Amino acid sequence: MTQAVTDAPTSASNGSGNSIIELENIRKYFPITRGVLLRRLVGEVKAVDGVSFQIKEGETYSLVGESGCGKTTTARMVLQVETPTDGVMRFNGTDASRFTGPERREYRASVQAVFQDPWSSLNPRMRVGSIIMEPLLTNQPMGKHEAQEHLETLLRDVGLRQAQGEYYPHEFSGGQRQRIAIARALSLRPKLIVLDEPVSALDVSIRAQIMNLLRQLQDQYGVSYLLIAHNLATVRYMSHQVGVMYLGRMVEQAPVRDLFANPSHPYTKALIAASLPSHPDIEREEMVISGEVPSPLNPPSGCHFHPRCPMVMERCSVDDPELRQLSPVHQVACHLF
Amino acid sequence: MVAADTGPILEVKDLRTYFHTRTGVVKAVDGVNFELYPGETLGVVGESGSGKSMTSLSIMGLVPQPAGRIEEGSQILYRGENLLEKSPAEMRQIRGKEICMILQDPMTSLNPVYTVGNQVIETLRQSDENQRSSSLKERAIDLLSKVKIPAPDSRFTNFPHQMSGGMRQRVVGAIAMAGSPNVLIADEATTSLDATIQYQYLALLKELQEETGMAIIFITHDFGIVAKMCDRVAVMYAGRMAEIADVRELFNNPQHPYTEALMRSVPNVDEDIDFLYSIEGQPPALDNLPPGCSFADRCPYVFDKCLEEFPPAVVAGDRHIATCWRLTPELAAQEAR
Numbered sequence: 123m124t125q126a127v128t129d130a131p132t133s134a135s136n137g138s139g140n141s142i143i144e145l146e147n148i149r150k151y152f153p154i155t156r157g158v159l160l161r162r163l164v165g166e167v168k169a170v171d172g173v174s175f176q177i178k179e180g181e182t183y184s185l186v187g188e189s190g191c192g193k194t195t196t197a198r199m200v201l202q203v204e205t206p207t208d209g210v211m212r213f214n215g216t217d218a219s220r221f222t223g224p225e226r227r228e229y230r231a232s233v234q235a236v237f238q239d240p241w242s243s244l245n246p247r248m249r250v251g252s253i254i255m256e257p258l259l260t261n262q263p264m265g266k267h268e269a270q271e272h273l274e275t276l277l278r279d280v281g282l283r284q285a286q287g288e289y290y291p292h293e294f295s296g297g298q299r300q301r302i303a304i305a306r307a308l309s310l311r312p313k314l315i316v317l318d319e320p321v322s323a324l325d326v327s328i329r330a331q332i333m334n335l336l337r338q339l340q341d342q343y344g345v346s347y348l349l350i351a352h353n354l355a356t357v358r359y360m361s362h363q364v365g366v367m368y369l370g371r372m373v374e375q376a377p378v379r380d381l382f383a384n385p386s387h388p389y390t391k392a393l394i395a396a397s398l399p400s401h402p403d404i405e406r407e408e409m410v411i412s413g414e415v416p417s418p419l420n421p422p423s424g425c426h427f428h429p430r431c432p433m434v435m436e437r438c439s440v441d442d443p444e445l446r447q448l449s450p451v452h453q454v455a456c457h458l459f
Numbered sequence: 460m461v462a463a464d465t466g467p468i469l470e471v472k473d474l475r476t477y478f479h480t481r482t483g484v485v486k487a488v489d490g491v492n493f494e495l496y497p498g499e500t501l502g503v504v505g506e507s508g509s510g511k512s513m514t515s516l517s518i519m520g521l522v523p524q525p526a527g528r529i530e531e532g533s534q535i536l537y538r539g540e541n542l543l544e545k546s547p548a549e550m551r552q553i554r555g556k557e558i559c560m561i562l563q564d565p566m567t568s569l570n571p572v573y574t575v576g577n578q579v580i581e582t583l584r585q586s587d588e589n590q591r592s593s594s595l596k597e598r599a600i601d602l603l604s605k606v607k608i609p610a611p612d613s614r615f616t617n618f619p620h621q622m623s624g625g626m627r628q629r630v631v632g633a634i635a636m637a638g639s640p641n642v643l644i645a646d647e648a649t650t651s652l653d654a655t656i657q658y659q660y661l662a663l664l665k666e667l668q669e670e671t672g673m674a675i676i677f678i679t680h681d682f683g684i685v686a687k688m689c690d691r692v693a694v695m696y697a698g699r700m701a702e703i704a705d706v707r708e709l710f711n712n713p714q715h716p717y718t719e720a721l722m723r724s725v726p727n728v729d730e731d732i733d734f735l736y737s738i739e740g741q742p743p744a745l746d747n748l749p750p751g752c753s754f755a756d757r758c759p760y761v762f763d764k765c766l767e768e769f770p771p772a773v774v775a776g777d778r779h780i781a782t783c784w785r786l787t788p789e790l791a792a793q794e795a796r
Contacts, residue, residue, distance in 0.1 A: 188653035189624075295741050325506040326680050330724035330737035352654060355683075359726035359735060379731065396658035398683020400727045402706045410662070411655055414623055 141176040142313050142346045143200060143233075148173050148209035150195050154419070167418050169195040171370035172209070174445075175363075177314065180340065182347040184357045184378075186393070187367035190415050193350050196367075197316045200348055201235055202226075214313075231261050234307035238319035240299030244291040250302050251287035258309040276305040279342065281335060297328035301335065308343060318350045333360060354397045358382055366390045369418055369426040372445060376452040386454045388431045425457065433458060467494035468674055469518070469558075469642055472534040476510075476517045478526045485746045487513040487527070489698040492772070495642065500668070500675045502685035502706070504721075505695035508742055511678045514695070515644045518542070519560055520550040537642075556586050556638035563647040565627035569619040575630045576615035579603065582637040602633040607663060625656035632663065639671060646678040661688060682725055686710065691778075694718045697743055697753035700772070704779035714781040716758045752784065760785055 150170040155161040170192040177183040185193040198204040199211065202218065211218045213229055221229055234257075237243045244253055251273050258264075258272060277287055280301040291299060300320065307315050320336065321329040337360065340347065351357050357364055357378070364381045366374040366389065374387040385391045388411075395409035411430045416422055422429050428438035437457055445455040476488040488510040495501050505511040516522050518535055520542060535542040537557065545553065562568045570578060579599040584590065596615070603611035606629040619627055628648065635643060645664065649657040665688065668675055677688055685692050685706060693703040694715065702715040713719040723736040740757045743749060749756070751766040758765065764784045773786040 188655065297741060325742075326682075327506055327721055327724060327738040328741065330726075330735045331739070333726070334735055334737050353726075354654075355726040355728045358728055359732055382728075382731075393654055394728065396654045397728045398681060399686045400683065400725070400729050401710050402686045403710075404686070404729060410659075412659075414625055414656060415653070 140179045142179050142214065143348075144176040144210075144212040144215075145196070145200070146174050146210045146212070148196070148199060148211060149207045150192075150199060150204060151207045165419060168370050168421065169418060170199070170206075173365075173367070173370075173372050174209075175365050175372065175375060177346050177348055178362070179313075179346055180344045181362040182340065182349055182360050183363045183365065184349040184351060184361040185365050185367055186351060186354065186357055188352065188415050190369065190418055191367040192370040192418075193367050194318065197235075197318055197348060197350050200314070201233060201316055202229065227261070231257070231310045232313040233316065234310065234312040234314070235316040235318065236300070236303045236307050236320050239323050240296055240303050241323075243303055244299060246291055248290075249287065250282075250289050250291065250294075253291070253302060254287070254305045254309055257306060261310060272309070276309055279308070279339065280305040295328075296324050297331055300324060300332050304332075304335065304339070308339065308345070311343065312345060314346045314348060316348045316350070319352070320349070321356060322351070322353065329356075336360065354394060355400075366393070369415065369421050371426060372453075372455065373427065374452075374454045374456075375445070376448075380449070380452045384452070386448055386452070386459065387427075387456050388433050388458075389427050392430075425455075465497060466539075467536075468497045468538060469495040470534070470536040471514070471518070472536065474514065474517055474533045474535065475530040476513050476522055476533075477528055477530055478523075479528060480526055480746070483746045486698050486748060487745060488517060489748075491695070491698075491700050493693050493700070493703055495674050495676060497641070497674055498668070498672045499691065500677065500689045502677045502679060502689035502692040503695060504679060504682065504685055504692060506680060506742055508697070508745060509695040510698035511695050512646055513698075515560065515646050515676065515678050518644065519554055519558060520545070520547075521554075555582055555640070557640055558642040558644065559635040559638060559640040560644045560646060561628075561631050561635050561648040563650050565624060565631050565651075566619065568631055569627060571619055574616050574618055575603075575622070575627075576600075576617075579630070579633050579637055582634050586638050599633075599637075602637055603630070605636065605667070606630070606633045607659075608633070625652055625660065628652060628660060629663070632660075632667075636667060636671075640673055642674050642676065643668075644676045644678065647680070648677075649684070650679075650681075664688075682722060694721070697748065698745055699753065699769075700780075700782060701754070702775075702779075702781040704776070704781075708776060708779050712776065712779075714775040714779065714786060715754075715783050716760050716785075717754045718781075720757075720759070752782075 148170060149172055152167040152169055153163055154165040156164045173196060187193050199206050218229060254276055255269055255273055273287055274284060277284060282301055321332050324332060349360055361378045364378050365372050368389050374390045385394050392409050392411045395406045413430050424439040424441055425443050428434045435457060443455045443457050445453045446459055448454050448459055471491055471493050474488055474491045478485040478487055491514055503511045517529055529543055576599055579602055580595045583595050583598055600611045600615055603614060608614050608629050649660050652660060677684060689706050692706050692709045694701045696717050702718045713722060720738045724738055726732060726735055738757055743753050751768055752770050755761050755765040770782045770784040772780050772782045775781045775786050
């Protein structure tokens with residue numbers, strides 16, 4: 123077995139100047155209580171358990187993993203709808219947990235979100251124009267004329283017609299609704315947009331439109347994305363950096379090309395092996411991992427993946443593997459390395 | 460693969476399922492033809508509204524009443540007998556025993572107030588009413604272990620909510636297998652499952668197919684499932700069949716512009732793509748179909764004829780049929796000029 127090249131510095135510590143957001147050893151534990159009057163703490167769900175990564179300006183960072191891996195909780199902490207139990211989140215170099223009043227408002231304006239289901243994320247009683255402009259008008263009051271100009275630019279940028287600003291959401295198809303949600307997210311010129319499964323509710327022929335639109339807007343606006351997705355093909359097309367999560371922990375992290383050229387963690391390999399081929403002649407490396415993701419209430423000891431891992435060794439059930447540098451840009455948490 | 464010398468087990472001929480609504484006739488399925496051979500896996504691919512699910516409901520005799528109606532002249536021949544002429548009682552005998560269906564969401568296809576064991580037994584009792592309950596229980600546990608549910612004896616008394624999504628879908632699989640059907644229709648059966656669980660489930664279906672020799676129809680929007688599982692593929696668009704061919708033929712040599720465009724617009728796990736092709740526009744509304752080809756307004760090769768008349772089904776190769784004007788001899792000659 124080869125010893126790791128360097129011991130794992132968290133990704134945050136080699137931070138360069140241009141990272142928008144930095145998460146350092148972030149944790150989120152949800153308490154489980156029992157009893158009504160005397161609420162006793164009977165356990166904790168470690169939804170996110172010591173995750174570190176940074177998102178650079180104008181880049182897309184993707185979190186992949188199966189349900190229950192903590193990717194959505196991580197995104198919610200970035201959106202500050204969930205407070206981390208422990209760890210530091212820095213926004214442009216300053217600790218986001220210390221933000222008060224105006225700073226917090228500025229943070230909220232700088233970090234926006236687009237959700238999976240455009241049927242439930244748009245208010246059915248508001249006209250599209252008002253939906254798109256609401257965040258902007260709340261944050262910076264402006265004249266009618268100026269507002270109209272902003273709206274026109276946004277509608278054009280996401281590929282909608284001017285007149286469509288007067289319509290209601292039900293008059294649009296799924297893809298167009300997602301365009302509306304994107305326009306709303308862009309209205310405040312944010313630094314970061316959290317994209318939570320932005321295309322998985324859409325039809326196949328529409329997905330490519332929205333993915334291309336998101337990439338084009340990234341170039342145009344210089345915005346960063348935190349992409350939550352389970353489809354590896356989508357991740358490969360959209361991302362610069364990818365983090366693979368399993369039961370609340372980061373198991374592998376690398377630039378997208380490195381990750382797909384050289385997947386190292388057995389779980390990453392299994393995910394790629396389980397992804398569906400793009401042609402009937404493509405034979406994947408057989409990599410059957412048995413069983414299901416265990417309950418985060420009572421995760422396995424040592425490496426959380428060891429009960430399902432085909433390469434399991436004795437120490438895996440005892441020692442937590444640290445995230446180690448496989449190369450200057452590629453990190454993996456596995457005792458094999 | 461396919462035993463072509465025996466006749467088809469299921470033949471769908473000119474199937475037209477219309478919905479008669481106050482605002483007009485919605486042609487959900489409009490003239491669909493295909494055959495299914497014993498032991499074969501047929502993929503039916505399309506976007507939402509393409510009529511793929513309504514085709515499967517028509518086969519099962521479960522078209523929503525009273526608005527939905529299968530029009531005169533449509534035929535669904537199962538072993539040579541027209542299912543559309545069967546009485547409801549006769550259809551009940553065929554459903555579950557001869558033709559079975561697995562739906563997308565196992566939470567809604569299982570009854571939450573009965574144990575999973577009871578639900579498997581219910582189907583077993585359908586096929587033979589005079590069985591003693593002890594032998595029924597034995598057979599039910601046998602089925603649960605056949606779909607690889609760990610510890611089937613203790614799982615027998617579980618309620619659906621006590622199981623994970625993957626387990627529940629296995630139970631649905633066990634219920635479908637209870638009548639040892641000759642045809643299994645899987646309608647987006649793995650869409651709601653996580654990647655590694657989907658992989659296991661697809662492998663399980665393949666195993667069961669090899670064991671029992673049943674024919675499977677996969678209704679899906681995902682070309683990956685088709686590439687992995689199917690022998691033959693039918694591509695549907697706006698209620699009509701765009702193309703049908705053997706899986707390799709279709710992937711290597713797609714003839715219908717929609718198939719071609721759809722394949723190019725799906726991102727790929729296996730290679731880096733710089734720019735994804737996207738089909739502009741969206742599928743037409745089914746209550747107001749244009750007179751010509753339904754794909755005409757999104758088609759890059761569109762010409763006059765496409766807007767006037769719906770194209771005929773043209774033989775485009777060995778066991779390969781596509782409905783496109785470009786493939787008709789007269790127009791091919793015209794184009795060559």
